[in-house]
Amino acid sequence: MMLDNIVTAIEALPDVSAARRAALDALLRLGLPGPHEEQWKYTDLSVLQTLAAEDIAPNPDTHEFPADYADGLDALNAALAGGQQHRPIDGQVRLDTGRHGRYHLTVDGNAELRLEDAGDTRFATCFITLALAPGARLRLTRVLTASEAAHRITRIAISVAENARVDIVTIDLDARFARHDLAVALDAPGATAHLYGLYAPAGATHLDHHVRVDHRAAHCISRGYFRGLAFDRACAVFNGRIMVHPHAQKTDSELRIANLLLSRKAQINAKPELEIYADDVKCAHGATFGRLDPTALFYLRTRGVPEAAARALLTYSFANEIFQHIHPPELRSEITAKFLTRMDGGAGITELT
């Protein structure tokens, strides 16, 4: 794949460190993942070639660079972010994921991390690793409501130590193109992860969310509830993978994916995957696909609710199963309102909620 725009953008920086140059070399050597790879079957990164060099906007700051890279995308992020920032986090922390960034964050106590991207930058990559110490608590909320021209790639990897717990909510509404990878590793007994996510692309958006939970130790709990909606000509991809490693006995895991297609031209590819290498485990998973229930629509209309508002109300009803987990309540109201105003007939509902 041609990466001229990226090379040009980096070369145009006033000062290119040797480490950044090494990251760029690694990118050129490794290349970006292509559609022949299983994890990239439905999402084609060649779309990045359509970006102009001035839209790449590398972060001019420099931090420490890693010695090697997991893949070309990892190197791309380091080259654009200018290396990785390390910091412990505690209490409430916000990060803008609408700019290139790379972070390694550690949580010892109790942290609430909000990753927000309501930006109008054309391109941003944000890679974050999070390490939870034994007994630590993290509430992670990632919200994407970027501009229609935004291209986003995020990768979040979380390791959860003994008796630590992570609660994650991801909401993906607006962008032109987005690929998110979220990986949670339950590394020691008593580690718990609760994941809730909504992906709801509209217009011509392509949105891909890959989620993976690794049960690497015995007595860990994971819950994943994801809902997908596709409006207009949008395309949503969701892949949820639960991996139960040998020795991870007494694993308790559940992954549910529900999807709603709201237009004939919209597409959703969603799949749960379960790989189990231990014998004493409790694992449940499933995926459903549907359209708005005509009987429920009729029910609402017989009460006087016009058709467009009835559709909006039922769509909201479907999404609200995820919205209700957003914390704090002000953020929940803000996102709900944004979601509703995207729909004909949705504006009236905003006042009711």
Added chain:
Amino acid sequence: MLEIENLHARAGDTAILKGLNLTVNAGEVHAVMGPNGSGKSTLSKIIAGSEDYIVTDGRIRFEGRDLLTLPPEERAAAGIFLGFQYPVEIPGVSNMVFLRAAVNAQRKHRGEPELEAADFLAWVRHRVKQMKMDPAMLSRGVNEGFSGGEKKRNEILQMLVLEPKLMVLDETDSGLDIDALKIVAEGINALRSPARATLLVTHYQRLLDHVQPDHVHVLSGGRIVKSGGPDLARELEEKGYGWLDAA
């Protein structure tokens, strides 16, 4: 108020209603009885505007207006209410949001101003109390996890909040224990007035002991085959529906 003339309707290729005539005047309570599968729900849903059926002949007028060209929401705003045989669950939308959406939409359609939130809440609470329901239900999802009886009670609650002109109640009595049946009957009776009419669609006589009908009709084979006074309901209760076919 409601005039149905020579109504023919089908679902897919199945003809269900085959020349049904029925006139309901303001102030009256009519009961439509009939065996299972005779088309009672079909008739109720067609009055409310269901798109599951195709009307192939005949007409329905409500207060002189042609009803068949109106979408369900406009029929509701005109004053028609259907109590569903199988009320729908809408998880994630609370009963309160649902009621407000319905009342606001109907008022807007009629060119009336929206109610103040506090006034509306007081109004709904009054009706909840009348139906002897737990006010906590207002923040629960519409019919979410409700028992069959609770769902039917919720239908009558919605009706009391909306105060329609024509109440079409499809098997509202089924699934109710005797106490709930009385509360539901009281709810229906509370709205009886010279300006309103009721169409009770039912398989059994039960509800009619508590809501006295003025007229009773028997629906069979897609048509009204017999009409009479309250005695007819009792006769049906004793003899069943079989004797009508023979007659």
